[in-house]
């Protein structure tokens with residue numbers, strides 16, 4: 001008796017960041033796009049809460065109560081007054097500490113899996129509320145597709161996507177911590193007048209039309225200067241992808257994964273090969289978007 005949930009990674013096609021709030025978070029206009037790289041989270045009844053992980057970067061995943069999947073199971077169990085007596089196994093394919101919401105994906109996946117296993121009956125709204133408590137990006141991992149996140153990124157409005165977008169992702173030699181990147185954003189922003197973050201109408205129109213050229217012209221990431229400041233070598237990866245023919249090259253979220261929008265699947269293979277032999281990254285993956293949100297595969 002076990003439940004497996006498949007959950008996608010994300011790329012931020014726009015990440016507009018406002019000034020630091022009193023609570024330390026930043027108001028965002030965060031346009032999420034779910035991409036076809038997935039983790040699979042399997043939950044099985046057990047004597048006590050336990051997390052295991054397999055996959056190429058599994059050794060970098062914390063297996064204690066700080067793991068978002070463990071926290072998700074704990075949060076749902078607490079609401080139902082039961083013990084989170086479950087073994088959570090994560091088959092990890094999303095890069096760890098990469099700016100692609102891998103940890104958030106595992107949180108959303110474990111939550112949906114436990115809700116199914118325990119027949120806990122949480123509605124979509126309750127699941128989304130628990131996701132928002134777990135982290136700013138977790139609600140989007142549940143929902144998938146494309147969405148505009150406002151507030152700290154957790155308040156979602158679903159967006160229309162009119163076609164398939166092809167992407168190449170380059171994984172970096174080391175990770176970057178999201179809080180550290182936001183702190184660097186604050187340091188670089190000192191003394192500057194930071195405007196309210198707003199979604200770009202050009203970008204939303206490009207998504208709705210499924211037009212890769214228009215999307216390439218509109219993508220932006222306000223965290224990119226901070227990520228490059230902490231990890232200057234990423235500029236070489238971005239340049240290598242542009243030279244190879246990517247329509248757009250940007251840091252994914254807080255990084256350090258870099259994302260390359262390309263015209264079609266054929267171009268994705270070409271850009272991936274060029275990046276792979278450029279010596280500027282650890283690993284390269286291709287994926288298309290949008291991908292569906294957390295989905296129960298087997299129960």
Ligand code: C5P
Pocket residue numbers: 024025026027028134135136137151152153178179180182
């Ligand atoms: O919400 P989450 O736990 O994923 O956020 C991780 C960290 O990223 C926060 O502790 C904060 O430093 C930073 N953050 C932020 N503003 C946001 C989202 C995240 O400053 N809107």
